[in-house]
Amino acid sequence: MGIREAREVLKLYFGYDKFRPGQEEIVTSVLEKRDTVVLMPTGGGKSICYQVPGLVMPGISVVVSPLIALMKDQVEALLSNGVQAAYLNSSQSSAEQQRVEQQCYDGKLKMLYVSPEKLLSAGFFSFLKSLKINLFAIDEAHCISAWGHDFRPEYLQLKNLKLQFPDVPVIALTATADRLTQRDILTQLYLQDPKVFISSFDRPNIYLQVKPGQKRMEAILDFLEERPFQPGIIYCLSRKATETMARKLQEKGYNADYYHAGLSARDREKVQEKFLQDNVMIMCATIAFGMGIDKSNVRWVIHYNLPKNLESYYQEIGRGGRDGAPAEALLFHSLGDVMTLRDFITQGGENSKEQALSLAKLDRMQQYAESTSCRRKTLMHYFGEEYQKDCGNCDICDNPPTSFNGTELAQKILSAVARTKETVASAQVVDILRGSRNQMTLNKGYDKLKTFGAGRDVPAQEWQRYIHQLINKGLLDIAYDEHGALKLNANSKEVLFDGKQVELVKFQPIDPKEEKEKRTKGKSRSAVENALFEHLRQLRKELAAERNIPPYVVFTDNTLQEIVEMRPTNKPAFLSISGVAQAKYEQYGEIFINAILGFLAQQADQQQARLKGTTHLVTYELLRQGKTLEEISEQRQVQMTTIFSHLATLYQQGYDVDLKPYLSDWEYERVREGILQTNQITAMKPIYDYLEGEIDYGKIRLAIGRYNREKEAVNR
Incomplete structure (x- = not known):
């Protein structure tokens, strides 16, 4: 048994001529009967890493998976490929479970998926000892760590696999694991001299794009018009927002529905099934949606609101393009979102240390959204992965901003902040610079300020971007505890009074037709x-x-x-x-x-x-x-x-x-x-x-x- 047989199995059962990067080395490790740990991003092809060697080696492979819906989908996919597979979990009757167990006894199965609860149930190890097991695969292995985001106490008992079956290799797989979680996977499972494979967490097929938060609905409708019949997810911050979004899209003729934790378990299952079957094409959801969804053809993911951190964002956009085909991630960003999230964090009952960490992570999320350089490079650096060159598959790479001397624009912003006695938020500063005669401007007498209308020639969206840049450069502060009021600091005064020069970047707007041509160049269909x-x-x-x-x-x-x-x-x-x-x-x-x-x-x-x-x-x-x-x-x-x-x-x-x-x-x-x-x-x-x-x-x-x-x- 070797890699040649593995390649034959890959072609025969999965229809691929060659392994994806990293898979062949992992398969070789398992075929050598070594304990193996695999850290690979969602959509990277983790399942092939245990399914192929399991099919090559004589006997049956046992796969431990915590998600019943996902287990069912994976078994259906294997059966469709001609692999004899089945699962055992609490969703089955005792008669169904007995039938599967008899198939195992009769040697009719090559792959058996079990929930951790079933694996640890009374007498199940005795049943397993009667079989010729060639491999234990532990999916979602981060669940074993109390440090992980999805800790499952029953996973701690999986160490008994190595105690009871010392000669059977174990492969542990996860898409998310920091250093502490990695250490737990190695030690809690009692793995023997394991070989650890850490794949790049880059998902190069996903196009990364950020747009200002103004006119979001209009931008979403424009986006959807160019992508008919493509399944996608729109993530919203609140349950009510998901329902409102779904209703608006339905009114426009789109096949949309909503999903959030407030629905009954039956309703959640029903709407999830519709999405999996392509009977619903657009899912408007809170972050409750997505765990255990193995839908490979999600072509786009939109974040209507800024996520609270880059970990959440990366996990959520990772639900797009799992089949390796091109997918898109569109994020809307505004300072209003940042303020809302900061309120959630500061009023959420976390202790001061946890709160400080959550606020720091939000800052990094904001920096990503306001980045003026390659977004993928920013994202990969955050996850500790070196990324030397620009990716060529994000909005910044497609439309690089132009640097210019923005001292005069910066002085106008800072002057407006000073003349309003540092009491107003960015949106009001923009209104003053643009000369907008709204009720608040007139009531407060801001129309009498020297800076009123001093920036009529600059679009409001551009002013917002310049304000963001000044904040990022430390030339302006934001008081979140005063409803986002902008504040001057020592650096601001250097710009206003000491002639300090300010370099800003300008994003040249792309014509929608030109943007479409650019995005589809080289991959458009006749x-x-x-x-x-x-x-x-x-x-x-x-x-x-x-x-x-x-x-x-x-x-x-x-x-x-x-x-x-x-x-x-x-x-x-x-x-x-x-x-x-x-x-x-x-x-x-x-x-x-x-x-x-x-x-x-x-x-x-x-x-x-x-x-x-x-x-x-x-x-x-x-x-x-x-x-x-x-x-x-x-x-x-x-x-x-x-x-x-x-x-x-x-x-x-x-x-x-x-x-x-x-x-x-x-x-x-x-x-x-x-x-x-x-x-x-x-x-x-x-x-x-x-x-x-x-x-x-x-x-x-x-x-x-x-x-x-x-x-x-x-x-x-």
């Missing part, structure tokens, strides 16, 4: 590819609904995109698609191939109409020269479905062509029945569905041609 992707996406959704599994278990978005690009129309071509294993092909291959052929045939028909019917005459000329349909297809570089379509058109128009070598009378009668039953003589899919796939699209097209010719003859 109109035909978009249509085919949507056609296959709907097919995937129907197949998933029939089998009661999430659509991404059929094929991930990445695999679906490759199918669209490659358009495989035979078994070898389909099996060459990344993510298509033998079992997947057997279940879905022919269905998707026929769908592709049907789509291409319709495209060919539309193309013919555009060319006023001349292209089929070229095919007729080649037929007269004695060439076979296959030879014509190759010479003209078109699909066989297109040639069948030409043949049908020629026959219908009365040309001397013989359909019998390609369409038997029995096949014609079956299609004729389908035409009469569905009342269709153009769209082939209803006929194909009526015939339950018994006759392929090419022959259906020929039969439609014959039917139309016979009908015309009767009418004459």
Whole structure:
């Protein structure tokens, strides 16, 4: 047993030609029967690290997972890939559990998922000792640490695995673990000389973007308009905000719903299931949503409000793009959000030490949002990971700010603060500089100040950004305990009175069309590819609904995109698609191939109409020269479905062509029945569905041609 067998298993059961970075070394460690610890970000491919070696080695692998919903999804995905897997947890009846245990006794399973509670139940270790166990995999291993954010006391008892099964290797996996938690994983599990693998926590496929908090709803609607049919999550700070957001989106025609801890367990489960099945495309949620969601095709995550720290933010955006395909993270930021969060922290009952730490983390979150350099670099540095070059996949890299001498603008801001006696917040300072004659300005007499209207030519959003920069540079303070009032300090006075120069940066606004072109450059699909992707996406959704599994278990978005690009129309071509294993092909291959052929045939028909019917005459000329349909297809570089379509058109128009070598009378009668039953003589899919796939699209097209010719003859 070695890495060669592991690569074969990877291809056979998962449809991948090669491992992702870091996976092969981890698999090798497990195959050498070494205890192994894996720290890898969500979406990095942790499950492959134990599933592949578990399938290579003789015996059964036992996977400990704390999340019942996630366990169910993973077992369904394995079964879909042709792996004999099952789970044991409290959601099953005793009869169901006995059936699974009997499968284990009979050697019919390769992978058994168990909850920690089930693992530690009376007599379960005795049951395990009767099996040939090749590996214990402990998922979400950070749950063993009281220092971790998701401590589970029952995880402390997992040390008994090593005591009871000293010769069975253990692999512990987590997506989040600081140094203290890492140490706990090693010691609390009694791991023997473990090999530790720490992967990069970068998620390079996620585009990072921050926008000012003004006009958020308008910006969200613009964002969604460019991303139809893409599943996504909008995180809001309050329960009420999730409901309001979902209602507003529904009113605009979007398929949205909400999720928060105030819903009953049944309602939460129901709405979560709708999202997993792609029956709800947009989830408006509090941070209660997402734990244990293994939905790989979330294409974007929006934060309507600033998160309280970078750990939360990183975990939440990590729910996007788990399939490795491009995803987007959009964060809205305003000083109002910062003030709200500071109030939560200072009034939340934490002791002074915890409060100071929470406020420091909020400051780092704010610094990220107001960053003027590569966002990914800022994010990775926070997590202690060196990131040397700019990422090229964030808004700052796309639109680098320009530095300029901003001393005059800084003096105007500081002067407005001084003249209001340091009693107003940033929004009011902007109103004064812009000359806004609102009620507060007039009541307080701010319209009489020398600085009133001194910055009419600068947009309000830009003034806000300049104020943020002055705060970040230490040239201006903010008194959160005085409703965010801006305060001068010693540095401010140097700028105002001593000629201290201030360097500011300006973000050049990008035209929305230009922004869209920039974001989609190199990865845009043609109109035909978009249509085919949507056609296959709907097919995937129907197949998933029939089998009661999430659509991404059929094929991930990445695999679906490759199918669209490659358009495989035979078994070898389909099996060459990344993510298509033998079992997947057997279940879905022919269905998707026929769908592709049907789509291409319709495209060919539309193309013919555009060319006023001349292209089929070229095919007729080649037929007269004695060439076979296959030879014509190759010479003209078109699909066989297109040639069948030409043949049908020629026959219908009365040309001397013989359909019998390609369409038997029995096949014609079956299609004729389908035409009469569905009342269709153009769209082939209803006929194909009526015939339950018994006759392929090419022959259906020929039969439609014959039917139309016979009908015309009767009418004459």
